[in-house]
Amino acid sequence: MDRKISVFDSTLRDGAQAEGISFSAEDKLKIVRALDAIGVEFIEAGNPFSNPKDLEFFQKVKDLRLENARLVAFGSTRRKDILPQDDDNLKSILLAGTEHIAIFGKCWDFHVTDIINTTLEENLRMISDTIGYLTERGKEVFFDAEHFFDGYKNNREYAMKALKAASDAGARSLVLCDTNGGCLPHEIAEMTRAVVEAFDVPVGIHCHNDSGCAVANTLAAVAEGASEIQGTFIGFGERCGNANLSTVIANLQQKMGYSAIPEESMERLTETARFIGETANISFDENMPYVGRNAFSHKGGMHIDAAMKNSRSFEHIEPSVIGNSRRFLMSEVSGRSTVIKNIQKIAPNISKDSEETRMIIKRLKELEHMGYQFEGAESSFELLIRKQLGKYKPFFDLVDFKIIGERGQEAGEHSAYAMVKINVEGTTKMSAAEGDGPVNALDKALRECLENFYPVLKKTSLTDYKVRVLDSRDATASKVRVLISTTDGVNEWTTIGVSKDIIGASLTALVDAIEIKLLRELELKIRNYM
Template sequence: MVKKSIQILDTTLRDGAQAALVSFTLRDKVKIALMLDELGVDYIEGGWPGSNPKDFEFFKEIKNYSLRKSKIAAFGSTRRKENKPEEDPSLNSIIDADVKVAVIFGKTWPLHVKEVLKTTLEDNLSIISDSIEFLRDHGMEVIFDAEHFYQGFKENPDYATRVVETAWRSRASVVVLADTNGGTPPHEILEITRKVREASSAKLGVHMHNDIGCAVANSLMGVVGGATHVQGTINGIGERTGNADLVQIIPTLVLKMGYRVLEGSESLKKLKEVSTMVYELAGMHPNPYQPYVGDNAFTHKAGVHADAVMKNTRAYEHIDPSLVGNRRRIVISELSGTANLVSYLDRVGIKVEKKEEKLKVALNKIKEMEMRGYSFDIAPESALLVVLKELGLYTRYVNLRYWKVINENGLSLAVVKVNDQIEASEGLGPVHAVDLALRRALSREFPEIQKVTLTDYRVILPGQVKNTESVVRVTIEFTDGNDSWRTEGVSTSVIEASIMALVDGLDYYLQINKKLKPMLTKQTS
């Protein structure tokens, strides 16, 4: 039996934009809104038009686009206690935003009513009612956020319930119970939400913050308790420790709890893409450990895990990663078994039995290299070169006989002798100079090498390894426009480690494209 639908309100552009170090441009906000509409969210809270010019401009700009499904909502507060609704700046800024939906917050906790608003409990109810009615009379749908609801309920449950009833009788379409300071544990969220559901006929929503790390769990408990409207942000960005992460909530509601959310399975497949884009526009690195969409969410490192997953994915995976736009990864490391190597070989089209003795030899070499500072779960393609050599599938395409780098007085010059070709190049830095010199020399024999570009370069200091000198590990990411791969070098010299990673990266590309792909094409023809 399929359960009822749950509405999703995304507040990435408002509450998410309040995260420290996050500042969306107007163009960013429009891009995210269009992406959220494509995802199929019910409401997009575009910002607080009364608080800053950028948010007000967003509401004007978004009118130039035809949204497929989402409703744009403007955020604001209830009227000030001394103002009539028609004279209130916050309410009028919402009307001036010219949208069909308003989200306004009001006080629920007596502490805030008496000590922040400096008014009486009865006057606060009038403020809430007047504000909602004013916006409703202007033809707007109104969603009322009951700020600090759970703290207010624990102090004075009768008054908190009266706030809900006042907002509902004033024609709010949803009354949202907010855990504004994020300090309520899940069992209390469930208990209180159920009590409100039993006492009121209002349509309930939930808005959770993550101050004790429970925003996602609290949102789900709110739904179990009777809420049918959930607010949150993409990736959980927001004030302090963040908001409830919709990227985790949405698939859990659909796949684990059986609710109808957004556009079902089609929306879920877009989650990783949406998550990645919001991280990029927010200037944040994606969290590799993020449930469902993180790069490590379906990554298997231990040999026992990899072996079991290759036999039956359900052994260590709670869902098929493709359901949320992610993919399975088997990494190679000192914890690996031969099953990890078999999985990587299978990805490049090479079928090898797990019991193959040469695989065990390769695995031992890989483990020895990790003891010297390598980390092949980050750069598996360097490990794959080791495996290809042991299996007799390797051809030496790159033979670097000599290199020298001059890096002084603002000059970065590299000289290399590779495949009996001598080449020199000047670059923006020593690594760039070596890269240019290698490409110039190799492209005479392999012109396709010009397709390869560097997309990431990282230096890590693993420290002392086996009581020897301290080493550096350089990881470089490459792409040819279709595929991406990472290789590594480890040395006491950062330049030498960089050259090792560069050579491995170009070598891997040639192994795949000059040997393995033609060999597989011949086998299948």
């Protein structure tokens, strides 16, 4: 049986420290659901003391039913020279209400004496007191041994004393942190081996990528006995980022014989990585190992010829194993395996070699060339398939719309107005609405019109709106990609629009969001009738 490795994801905590990342509460909930669905065991959801938004999120997430994951609150040891019960950080952590807590403490004597300005003995008491205080209250505590490897290099005896203080106080695991990210794999391997041999407590590994070795360092630690891996799912984090868990998990499970997530979840690795990238509103690195679009791409000449004869000639694994697909950039036969599953959800009788599949892929390529990305916008892709298969019913026609933007006389006051005209089966309806910006006004006006014909839309609302500039070289004339997430209180779906006009892109996504809801309601009625 494969040796089990615990996966501890820190996207919502360490990842949130990356430049340009600002998760909303809804973003966090989406990511928690995605990580839970793929089988991640622990999700570090934030520091409730340092950020009031994180404490609020912990309260909201209590109502979320998780199948696989357990949430973890993050914080530091007690401050120097006070009791644990008097420490505001620990009070906030307990308010988060999680069974599992990650506590970081200093393992490098330099940091103890020169950064937090206390004695080496007091720092050991800070570690011991904090973990003891929490475990006495029924908490499972991960000890994040901050700067462990640098501390070990400079004062091995003290670094190991810090681990012993945590272990003796009841820590469930000792997580060795390459906090500055400067170690190399052979160093990580040697020091991890020493810790595994010295302690009976499970050992974890937490690597930053400042030397470009976070993934390699994590694998080296596991090879020497570490049984818990920490990182962020697609590697973003402070400075150069963290160990990329999508890469680490794939290597452990496909190359090294370990079990990190359920085997049946491996084929969702790529879709989960891309979903998290879209939710974080970052440009996805298409050269990322395993999950990037270019990870299994072949362009021109003998590479394509060889890969078509036998994919092993230029691919280290079969891409479908991790939910990715082979791409022949100069060929007509790329992409079929990426879409056939989605097609068969709508038309089970269609095969990957059918004419319908070829036409859908052709249209998909055309839209991707225009800037569309359907990862994270599956509902728009569903509509694309339906339109190509003739299984699409237009519920309304948008005859005309107009946007008016004004700046009020009061400083900082902005307002926008939208007017729309629609036609539903020969009946015309007009409506106007005021909103916080043109997209909000357009959404309100469109819904006001349509709710007269489709009352079910009263239950829907927008939960997220993201805009990405596709080519900044064109400045204000650049194309933009708009992603809109919508909910009816039970389900949530995301749609996409692309245009040089941000209103036009937003309108495309808004219309798709409404039509997918109406289409599903219609199909539900048909099934109930049958």
